[in-house]
Amino acid sequence: MKTQVFTQNQSLKTFGFIAAMLALFAFHPIYGQTKSPSTEVSAKERSVSGIVYDANGPLANVNVIQKGTRHGTVTNDKGEFKFPVKLKSGDVLVFSYLGYEKQDVYITDDTSFIEITLKDVNVEMIGALDSNTPYKSKRKKN
Amino acid sequence: MKLLPFIVLLLFSGQLIAQISDFEDISFKKADSIAHSHKGEDLANLPELSYKLTSNLDTDVERFRSIYRWVCANIKNDYSSYLKNNHRRQRFKNDSLKFNAWNTKFRQQLFTKLLKKKRTICTGYAYLVKALSDLANIECDIVQGYGRVSTTNVERLTIPNHSWNVVKLNNKWYLCDPTWASGIPNPETNRFTFQYNDGFFLTNPKLFAVNHFPIESKWWLLKGDLPTFDDFLNAPVLYGKAYSNLETHDAPKQMHHTLKINENIVFLYKLKTHIKKEDVELLIDNGSTRRKIKPKSVLVNNNQLTLEHQFDSSGHYDVHLYLKDDLICTYVIQVNN
Numbered sequence: 001m002k003t004q005v006f007t008q009n010q011s012l013k014t015f016g017f018i019a020a021m022l023a024l025f026a027f028h029p030i031y032g033q034t035k036s037p038s039t040e041v042s043a044k045e046r047s048v049s050g051i052v053y054d055a056n057g058p059l060a061n062v063n064v065i066q067k068g069t070r071h072g073t074v075t076n077d078k079g080e081f082k083f084p085v086k087l088k089s090g091d092v093l094v095f096s097y098l099g100y101e102k103q104d105v106y107i108t109d110d111t112s113f114i115e116i117t118l119k120d121v122n123v124e125m126i127g128a129l130d131s132n133t134p135y136k137s138k139r140k141k142n
Numbered sequence: 143m144k145l146l147p148f149i150v151l152l153l154f155s156g157q158l159i160a161q162i163s164d165f166e167d168i169s170f171k172k173a174d175s176i177a178h179s180h181k182g183e184d185l186a187n188l189p190e191l192s193y194k195l196t197s198n199l200d201t202d203v204e205r206f207r208s209i210y211r212w213v214c215a216n217i218k219n220d221y222s223s224y225l226k227n228n229h230r231r232q233r234f235k236n237d238s239l240k241f242n243a244w245n246t247k248f249r250q251q252l253f254t255k256l257l258k259k260k261r262t263i264c265t266g267y268a269y270l271v272k273a274l275s276d277l278a279n280i281e282c283d284i285v286q287g288y289g290r291v292s293t294t295n296v297e298r299l300t301i302p303n304h305s306w307n308v309v310k311l312n313n314k315w316y317l318c319d320p321t322w323a324s325g326i327p328n329p330e331t332n333r334f335t336f337q338y339n340d341g342f343f344l345t346n347p348k349l350f351a352v353n354h355f356p357i358e359s360k361w362w363l364l365k366g367d368l369p370t371f372d373d374f375l376n377a378p379v380l381y382g383k384a385y386s387n388l389e390t391h392d393a394p395k396q397m398h399h400t401l402k403i404n405e406n407i408v409f410l411y412k413l414k415t416h417i418k419k420e421d422v423e424l425l426i427d428n429g430s431t432r433r434k435i436k437p438k439s440v441l442v443n444n445n446q447l448t449l450e451h452q453f454d455s456s457g458h459y460d461v462h463l464y465l466k467d468d469l470i471c472t473y474v475i476q477v478n479n
Contacts, residue, residue: 099253127263
């Protein structure tokens with residue numbers, strides 16, 4: 001096994017560090033590939049639906065996608081959505097709409113219905129234009 | 143403990159000057175062609191758009207490049223909204239209630255217009271670059287501040303008038319200005335013309351600082367002393383082509399100068415690409431006549447350009463520097479007896 005070859009040549013400490021770093025990248029939670037006992041319990045897939053609001057009420061046409069995938073849907077006129085694929089704990093739904101702050105919602109063991117209010121982007125709208133018109137200075141009148 | 147130097151390096155790497163030359167080994171051909179192939183897509187499904195622009199690229203800088211190029215090539219500048227907004231902001235600047243109410247109303251109108259017509263002003267560009275980057279897990283922010291160009295009231299900027307972006311790539315922050323990169327509107331006809339300027343992508347912060355003043359000082363991305371607002375208001379006027387030709391504008395730092403006849407003035411620049419001595423010209427405007435002349439001395443040493451000039455008659459001169467027919471910057475020089 002590779003591990004044995006490694007431990008013969010390298011100190012256990014160095015290997016441990018490299019392995020930990022590899023694990024960090026290889027088993028990123030988005031992909032949900034770790035098979036620890038805790039995820040096995042919560043890996044039951046279930047349907048998720050919900051409703052999205054803004055400060056004025058239900059918000060239509062909000063994009064709802066599963067992070068790291070192309071699975072997604074949009075909210076209807078009542079702000080409602082039913083996610084098209086089943087989700088499990090650890091999955092993340094991303095809610096986005098032009099002019100609003102994006103929000104991530106983590107699916108937990110008891111998530112089946114999500115109610116969420118999107119905040120509109122709070123920036124001052126400003127806009128100077130670039131110009132290639134040569135500058136003309138003001139001249140003193142003699 | 144062996145890790146300590148590595149961690150220290152990681153912590154301080156964000157402090158180094160961040161610019162496009164950090165990515166010399168990366169070709170943006172593929173990113174640019176992906177952006178081009180999605181020309182005309184709408185903004186109804188931002189996650190899908192972000193996915194299309196980024197999923198076939200290997201590095202964050204290429205992914206960001208594709209988003210940035212798409213925004214620059216597909217979003218038009220909305221000159222009438224700009225004028226309307228400018229007018230109201232000036233009118234309400236001493237009445238915070240009216241100012242905020244106007245901003246909220248205008249913001250809603252602006253996002254509707256962006257969604258339906260793909261037209262906007264600076265903050266709309268910066269917001270869209272950020273929103274698409276967020277969806278691609280690239281850390282990006284909007285910077286609010288002052289932009290200074292020949293047609294803004296260059297000596298009396300009183301309220302913030304411009305937005306641009308910072309993006310974090312390989313743990314370093316970089317600057318870019320998608321609005322100014324996208325093109326130039328004709329102030330007479332109000333018609334916007336797409337004319338991509340690559341100089342505003344991951345620009346050297348020293349050059350950027352000549353005509354961008356961020357409200358939050360962390361977004362200068364400069365080492366050492368930061369420019370004051372007066373330094374900014376007194377700087378030479380830079381044009382878009384400065385960003386395509388110059389790496390930095392080093393001297394003089396001010397726009398206005400008073401010289402005596404035959405007194406020497408020195409101009410220093412770092413160039414992006416090699417230019418020939420013959421390509422350097424000064425357009426001198428004395429208020430009644432304009433003539434193009436060669437500076438008295440031109441020195442090109444590697445990428446360093448040094449010019450020297452003296453005026454042999456008194457007068458008030460607008461001095462415009464041209465490189466290969468590109469208008470770079472303007473100085474105002476008063477020459478006395």
